[in-house]
Amino acid sequence: MGSSSDLFLRACRGEKTERPPVWLMRQAGRYLPEYREVRRQADFLTLCTTPELAAKVTLQPIDRLGVDAAILFSDILTPAPAMGLGLAFTPGPVVDPPVRSASDVERLVVPDVEASLPFVYETIRILRRELAGRVPLIGFGAAPFTLSAYLAEGEGSRSFEKWKGMLYGAPGVAHGLLEKVTETTIRYLVAQVKAGAQAIQVFDTWAGLVSLSDYETFSVPYAQRVIEAVRATGVPVIYFALDAAHLAKAVSSCGADVYGADWRTSLADASAALGGEVVLQGNLDPCVLFADEETVRARTLAMLRDGAGIRGHIANLGHGILPGTPVANAVAFVETVKGWKP
Amino acid sequence: MGSSSDLFLRACRGEKTERPPVWLMRQAGRYLPEYREVRRQADFLTLCTTPELAAKVTLQPIDRLGVDAAILFSDILTPAPAMGLGLAFTPGPVVDPPVRSASDVERLVVPDVEASLPFVYETIRILRRELAGRVPLIGFGAAPFTLSAYLAEGEGSRSFEKWKGMLYGAPGVAHGLLEKVTETTIRYLVAQVKAGAQAIQVFDTWAGLVSLSDYETFSVPYAQRVIEAVRATGVPVIYFALDAAHLAKAVSSCGADVYGADWRTSLADASAALGGEVVLQGNLDPCVLFADEETVRARTLAMLRDGAGIRGHIANLGHGILPGTPVANAVAFVETVKGWKP
Numbered sequence: 198m199g200s201s202s203d204l205f206l207r208a209c210r211g212e213k214t215e216r217p218p219v220w221l222m223r224q225a226g227r228y229l230p231e232y233r234e235v236r237r238q239a240d241f242l243t244l245c246t247t248p249e250l251a252a253k254v255t256l257q258p259i260d261r262l263g264v265d266a267a268i269l270f271s272d273i274l275t276p277a278p279a280m281g282l283g284l285a286f287t288p289g290p291v292v293d294p295p296v297r298s299a300s301d302v303e304r305l306v307v308p309d310v311e312a313s314l315p316f317v318y319e320t321i322r323i324l325r326r327e328l329a330g331r332v333p334l335i336g337f338g339a340a341p342f343t344l345s346a347y348l349a350e351g352e353g354s355r356s357f358e359k360w361k362g363m364l365y366g367a368p369g370v371a372h373g374l375l376e377k378v379t380e381t382t383i384r385y386l387v388a389q390v391k392a393g394a395q396a397i398q399v400f401d402t403w404a405g406l407v408s409l410s411d412y413e414t415f416s417v418p419y420a421q422r423v424i425e426a427v428r429a430t431g432v433p434v435i436y437f438a439l440d441a442a443h444l445a446k447a448v449s450s451c452g453a454d455v456y457g458a459d460w461r462t463s464l465a466d467a468s469a470a471l472g473g474e475v476v477l478q479g480n481l482d483p484c485v486l487f488a489d490e491e492t493v494r495a496r497t498l499a500m501l502r503d504g505a506g507i508r509g510h511i512a513n514l515g516h517g518i519l520p521g522t523p524v525a526n527a528v529a530f531v532e533t534v535k536g537w538k539p
Numbered sequence: 540m541g542s543s544s545d546l547f548l549r550a551c552r553g554e555k556t557e558r559p560p561v562w563l564m565r566q567a568g569r570y571l572p573e574y575r576e577v578r579r580q581a582d583f584l585t586l587c588t589t590p591e592l593a594a595k596v597t598l599q600p601i602d603r604l605g606v607d608a609a610i611l612f613s614d615i616l617t618p619a620p621a622m623g624l625g626l627a628f629t630p631g632p633v634v635d636p637p638v639r640s641a642s643d644v645e646r647l648v649v650p651d652v653e654a655s656l657p658f659v660y661e662t663i664r665i666l667r668r669e670l671a672g673r674v675p676l677i678g679f680g681a682a683p684f685t686l687s688a689y690l691a692e693g694e695g696s697r698s699f700e701k702w703k704g705m706l707y708g709a710p711g712v713a714h715g716l717l718e719k720v721t722e723t724t725i726r727y728l729v730a731q732v733k734a735g736a737q738a739i740q741v742f743d744t745w746a747g748l749v750s751l752s753d754y755e756t757f758s759v760p761y762a763q764r765v766i767e768a769v770r771a772t773g774v775p776v777i778y779f780a781l782d783a784a785h786l787a788k789a790v791s792s793c794g795a796d797v798y799g800a801d802w803r804t805s806l807a808d809a810s811a812a813l814g815g816e817v818v819l820q821g822n823l824d825p826c827v828l829f830a831d832e833e834t835v836r837a838r839t840l841a842m843l844r845d846g847a848g849i850r851g852h853i854a855n856l857g858h859g860i861l862p863g864t865p866v867a868n869a870v871a872f873v874e875t876v877k878g879w880k881p
Binding site for chain 1: 803
């Protein structure tokens with residue numbers, strides 16, 4: 198049996214573990230009073246780009262919640278300025294100018310990431326020192342489909358009609374954008390590993406907005422390239438496509454070590470849909486944490502029993518923890534996992 | 540062969556038709572300049588509650604697009620004030636006070652809908668006169684799950700954490716709310732039929748936010764009751780759960796004549812998932828209308844070929860038409876369906 202400090206990494210590699218490791222997507226964030234305290238002194242973008250501050254908020258949930266992994270505090274849009282685009286948070290992300298045409302794509306830079314995003318790598322180095330092996334550090338980035346969606350749309354959107362109008366009507370432009378974003382993302386994530394990230398999560402947050410056929414055309418091949426390049430460095434990769442029940446047939450071809458699962462599908466059904474031999478990460482509905490503590494414990498136990506029947510399980514929420522979540526309920530979630538005997 | 544004026548109703552009843560009928564969800568709306576002209580004179584709520592104006596905008600797309608059905612211009616939140624709640628659009632819906640507790644539910648009124656929402660029924664009577672049999676008129680309302688989601692949350696939301704916190708933590712309160720909303724919705728929709736609506740669409744827009752098990756507990760039984768009561772009046776019912784690939788096993792137990800389908804799943808796959816013997820309505824991605832006209836025609840033809848293989852097909856978008864859609868592309872969509880020979 199390995200040490201509890203590498204429980205998460207052992208589970209990522211598909212080893213049987215004494216219990217599922219647990220962490221929460223967006224575990225550093227607005228629901229924590231100590232995070233809001235830091236945010237009173239710095240806006241979101243300053244926080245992401247100032248290593249001392251980013252490291253500080255990354256560490257906050259480690260002691261407060263007792264999770265089994267830390268995840269770099271950053272944003273999936275962090276690489277946009279290095280590609281030559283303006284980025285602001287108002288509070289949602291705004292990319293200016295958005296990428297809409299072949300000439301817009303032509304102008305995009307595939308950056309020297311260490312020169313243009315030094316704060317990301319410095320944050321990781323600080324974190325590895327300060328964590329001192331207590332828990333592993335996860336780095337992350339967007340899947341090319343999802344980062345391209347933001348760059349083309351220029352902002353968050355319910356429907357991403359400008360991005361999808363491009364996919365459908367100008368697929369050559371979309372593939373050009375995806376290509377440059379893929380190259381950038383590979384550099385961005387491989388350099389995270391070089392700086393000390395011990396696992397990488399790839400977020401394909403908007404994959405579920407398209408059909409299986411369009412997902413196979415516009416997301417899978419690019420996600421595969423990113424995942425393959427990161428895995429070649431020797432660290433495990435988690436791929437998380439949100440709201441992707443209709444994409445299950447293609448998701449497992451992305452080649453990740455672990456797949457994220459949301460609460461819409463049971464872990465047993467999600468595992469079967471992905472071919473039955475996968476490690477899954479998830480999948481408590483973050484909205485459960487808005488109920489009472491007894492409900493949190495009961496629904497967490499139900500998730501653990503569901504996860505006990507599959508190849509491997511990393512306990513997490515099915516999406517990021519929401520602002521306004523009572524901290525005591527996040528603690529109850531973590532404690533329930535840590536107290537569980539499979 | 541029936542007349543072209545009842546093509547839509549024949550398709551709803553599962554009859555073989557000479558081609559799929561076609562209409563567009565939210566076909567009266569912001570993408571139309573003549574609608575925006577009316578809106579310059581009246582805010583959204585005034586438009587919904589003034590029969591002459593609501594009828595006027597309902598009719599606008601009939602001539603402009605040449606669709607095979609009209610749909611009442613209204614909003615799924617229209618019944619909220621009759622239940623004793625404040626309603627505003629800013630521009631998204633705001634319900635004040637939201638329904639959060641057993642005593643909030645206790646205070647809710649199950650209204651005499653004809654007395655409290657007379658404008659809805661007057662609009663329908665005007666429309667039947669003015670349509671004069673050209674195309675049938677569809678009435679609509681929200682499924683109890685979706686209307687309750689708004690009443691509990693108090694506004695639109697990405698995650699509906701307050702509503703779902705109630706489902707998970709206080710299911711008795713949620714069932715109490717669903718019960719009163721179901722009774723109201725039955726009265727509201729049956730009275731629409733009595734006033735002249737010739738088919739009813741039930742929108743379960745937020746069903747896809749929960750798991751199959753929670754959907755079976757909190758949506759299906761209430762949707763069934765509404766659909767059964769409306770069908771007992773003799774008109775066909777369309778039930779549309781958005782983003783519901785993971786719910787397919789339970790959706791067809793709702794007992795509708797027609798099921799809505801979004802673009803995430805092919806019509807062939809959706810039909811198979813719903814048991815193979817259903818009439819489906821959908822499913823072009825509204826974002827396709829942001830591409831060029833050639834793409835619109837090609838993707839519409841692909842949808843029609845997909846629909847030709849199932850039990851019955853009513854052509855539509857997979858969700859409401861979006862503001863900013865070029866009118867010419869909406870026309871191209873309708874013309875492609877009308878010109879198609881199965």
